[in-house]
Amino acid sequence: MLIVVGGHSRDIGKTSVVAGLIRALPEAGWTAMKITQFGHGVCSAAGKPCGCCLAPEHPYSIAREERPNRSDTGRFLSAGACASYWMRTAAGQLEQALPVVRQVAAASRNLIIESNSIVEFIKPDLYFAVLDFAKQDFKASCARLLGRADACVLVGRPGCAPRWPNVTHEVWATKPRFNVSPPDYVTPALVDFVRRAGL
Numbered sequence: 303m304l305i306v307v308g309g310h311s312r313d314i315g316k317t318s319v320v321a322g323l324i325r326a327l328p329e330a331g332w333t334a335m336k337i338t339q340f341g342h343g344v345c346s347a348a349g350k351p352c353g354c355c356l357a358p359e360h361p362y363s364i365a366r367e368e369r370p371n372r373s374d375t376g377r378f379l380s381a382g383a384c385a386s387y388w389m390r391t392a393a394g395q396l397e398q399a400l401p402v403v404r405q406v407a408a409a410s411r412n413l414i415i416e417s418n419s420i421v422e423f424i425k426p427d428l429y430f431a432v433l434d435f436a437k438q439d440f441k442a443s444c445a446r447l448l449g450r451a452d453a454c455v456l457v458g459r460p461g462c463a464p465r466w467p468n469v470t471h472e473v474w475a476t477k478p479r480f481n482v483s484p485p486d487y488v489t490p491a492l493v494d495f496v497r498r499a500g501l
Contacts, residue, residue: 308418309432322488333410334378362399
């Protein structure tokens, strides 16, 4: 099974949702991957500003996390993932990394990826969009792909009205929705949804 967890902004709980699903479904033998696209002028190999680095020279870089720690990929291992990877790509170069993503998928029992943009190139079995009504920022990648989400994971107070002036209400309100909150970020209903999808 391939699951993708994306979201509309930074720091809304995407990593926590991935870790929560790994922890709640240990029988899946998860491999986890986080995909980060760096902006222009940031080297995908080093993840730092690089004045002389051009995207064609370093279109992507992938690193396997070696031990549980407080990084996002380390948290995946702490949650019980069998393996965890951080894929870094230059802006607009994710397609260059697809052979490596497919190679990891082929070698995994089940793969869960934290990303939005990967859905533009690979059709997952499930794509969850993590949404926080209190955050006004809305990533362009999530706006483009929200219609493809199989379900929405709503973080925080469910009674709060969303603050997204350019996002149509129907595109998310008509989908299955799961209200979650810290520290767990998953619910029995969300876990059951994954199981019923074929895990």
